[in-house]
Amino acid sequence: MKKRPWKSSLTAIMLGAMIVQGGTAAWAAEPSTPTVVAPTVNYGLTKDIRAAIKSVGKTPTATGSQLAVTVRLYNGGTTQNRVPEHELRVQTSNGISYTLKPSASNKASLQPKEIAELVYFAAIDSKEIGKIESLSFVNVDLYAYPKVETTLLSMPTNQVWYGGTGSAALESIASAGWGQEFTISGVNSGLTYKTVESSLQNTATGRVAVVTVLVNNPGAGRETVPAFRVDAQSESKNYEGKRTEVAPVVLAAGETTYIHYAIPVESDVTLTNVVVLSTDTFVPKDGGQPSELATAKLAINWPVDGASTTAAAYTIGKPITFNAQAKVIDKSTEVSLMELHLHENPGEGYKTAVAKFKLTNTSTTPVATPAFLTELTSKLGASYQGVRQTNVTTMLNPGLSYVVSYSYIVPQSEDSESFALKILDAQAAAPYTTTIAALQTDVQKETTDNIISLYPIDVTFKDISVSMQYALGTYSYKVKLDLSISQAPNVVVDNNFSKLRFEIVDSLGRVVGSKDASFNGPNKLISGSQIIDATGANLDQFSSPFTINVYEAIDTPTGVAKRLIKVMK
CATH class of the missing domain: 2.60.40 (Immunoglobulin-like)
Incomplete structure (x- = not known):
């Protein structure tokens, strides 16, 4: 015929x-x-x-x-x-x-x-x-x-x-640039796609390339994202990817969403392309195991310098703009970066950076506290994962703001005065992360006067002194403070808020006493005069004069993160 x-x-x-x-x-x-x-x-x-x-x-x-x-x-x-x-x-x-x-x-x-x-x-x-x-x-x-x-x-x-490896294997299929919109040839779907982010992430099982794809439904009805695969390719090897979303992804008319692909790669590989492949299942008639048949449809160049979200210039205190598909943060929750400090840690082998975020519930009903991750990237491209404070309130009440702190351990050689700060979603592509906002902001300088800021609290040191007592062969120390404390309105300070740590250091550099003081509870710091007991090491001798190091102390899952905010002699 x-x-x-x-x-x-x-x-x-x-x-x-x-x-x-x-x-x-x-x-x-x-x-x-x-x-x-x-x-x-x-x-x-x-x-x-x-x-x-x-x-x-x-x-x-x-x-x-x-x-x-x-x-x-x-x-x-x-x-x-x-x-x-x-x-x-x-x-x-x-x-x-x-x-x-x-x-x-x-x-x-x-x-x-x-x-x-x-x-x-x-x-x-x-x-x-x-x-x-x-x-x-x-x-x-x-x-x-x-x-x-x-x-x-x-x-x-x-x-x-x-099939094959290298650029020669891609000559028979279409090609596109990173971020260019595309459809998938032969696949019965009206959806369009665009690569928007790539990152190389280290996991317990090895290095993984994570590719985020924006899906758009320009049609007039609901549509399910069809089965297809995204692989990565070097000049000598192919690396098979897998979609992190297990459940079907369905888009209403006009809706957009993200899908994610995790591609295990070798630690030292240089990737050249992302390859989009349609997938089908072949079931042998003899009762053998079904197998996946993948056919490449499109090659997209791997971005030379990665394709993370570009960090936009940011002013401390302004509400952060998140991408429209971010689901980890409720639409009624406003997030602002209120502090970013980098400082030395006397007696430690590293510096500590601290970022403090204000979370505000702008709705009329309680909302869950968003659980996002953060990452700092220096001027030389080094990235530092943030550690969130240990205790965080689970719900945000309407009309109120809450403060959540993140600390970063960085090498002593780090001298960046400006960082790119990424806010990461650890749920959308779990167990991998995706970027939902990226900010470029300067590190704040510590004040040189007697006023220190621990948002939302400002503390003015009117006077501070150390007294020493000797009894039963040991010395004890007390710190006398005269403070003025003020707090920003409608910002909650509870048991989760950071504390002040006072360390008494003698002339030989020994910490002879220390004390943590909180801003709430029965023994909280108050405006006016007060005395706190800072007895520490049991030393039978001392060497004056004394120096008082004042830290902001934040409890984290990896221990106490300290930010040095004042040195008084």
């Missing part, structure tokens, strides 16, 4: 307007937004059934080659139609034809207006298959002698994935 290309204008209009279950994608219609891949061409298999090539792939193996083909069928009739008996054959440029095995899950008939995908596979013990030029549906009459073969439909293969 002669092949029958489907070229009827009327039929094309009808097929382009058909409604696909789960969305309103036009099957083989031109997409509504610019794309980097060509539309799928459709052909007539029978009077009512149309066929289109979804994917064709030839992948090298250790002993030969694997051939994988997926064909989409559409029943445009008004009654159930049986798929004609056939073999699926691949014709190559060297004149050889290969017959592929059908998946046990292939449908034998289609309901009216139904779309189905037929999957075929073959393992060939040869590496000399050549270029694939066409596919054929061939009916074989085994009851005739000699047997009679009838070609029901032959379709040219305009896009074939020839």
Whole structure:
């Protein structure tokens, strides 16, 4: 039988307007937004059934080659139609034809207006298959002698994935730049995609490349993100990715969302490309295990310097703008960075940075406290993971603000006066992180007068002195304070808030006494005169004069983080 290309204008209009279950994608219609891949061409298999090539792939193996083909069928009739008996054959440029095995899950008939995908596979013990030029549906009459073969439909293969590594393996598929919008050729979907972020993250099991893809539904109905894979590639190796979202991702009309792919890579690899692959499942008829067949559709260059969210200039105290798809922070919760300090730690082998965030509930009902992560990046590109304070209130009451602190341990050589501060979501692509905001801000300088700021509290030291007593062979120390304390309105200071730590250091550099003092509770610091007991080490001698180091102390899961805020002699 002669092949029958489907070229009827009327039929094309009808097929382009058909409604696909789960969305309103036009099957083989031109997409509504610019794309980097060509539309799928459709052909007539029978009077009512149309066929289109979804994917064709030839992948090298250790002993030969694997051939994988997926064909989409559409029943445009008004009654159930049986798929004609056939073999699926691949014709190559060297004149050889290969017959592929059908998946046990292939449908034998289609309901009216139904779309189905037929999957075929073959393992060939040869590496000399050549270029694939066409596919054929061939009916074989085994009851005739000699047997009679009838070609029901032959379709040219305009896009074939020839698997392999390096840039040469990508020559047969479309390409796009990072951040360019694309669709996936052959996949029955009207969704559009865009790569927006890449990062290399170290985990307990090794290094992982995490790629974030923005999905947009420009159609008029709900649509589910189809199965596809995102891999990474170097010049010598391919690295298989996996979507972190387990549940189906469904988008309403006009909705956008993020999906994420985790790609395990080697620690010293230099990535060159991201490869988008359509995936299908082949089920052997002999009862073997199903296998995934992946066919590359699009190559996207890996950004040379990564593709994290660009850090925008930020003014301390201003509300932070998060990306529209961020779900870890409630829309009614306003987040502001109120402090960022970097300071020395006398007696320690490192510096400490402290970032303090104000969380404000702008709604009329309580909301959950957002659990985000943070990361500082220096001028030289070194990144430091933040450690959140140990205790944080679980709910934010309306009209009030709460303070949450993050500390960062950095080397003594770190001298950056400005940092990029990333706010990270640890839930969307768990167990990996994604960036939901990035700020570029300067480190604040400590004041040189007697006023210190521990937002939302300002403490003025009017006087401070140390007294010493000797009894039973040891010395004890007391610190006399005269303070003035003020607090910003509508900002809660509870048991989770940081404390002041007073350390008494003698002339030999020994800490002879220390005391933590809180801003709440029965023994809290108050405006006016007060005395606190700072007895510490049991020393039978002392060396004056004394120095008092005043720290802000924050409890974290890894211990107490200290910010040196005042040295008094």
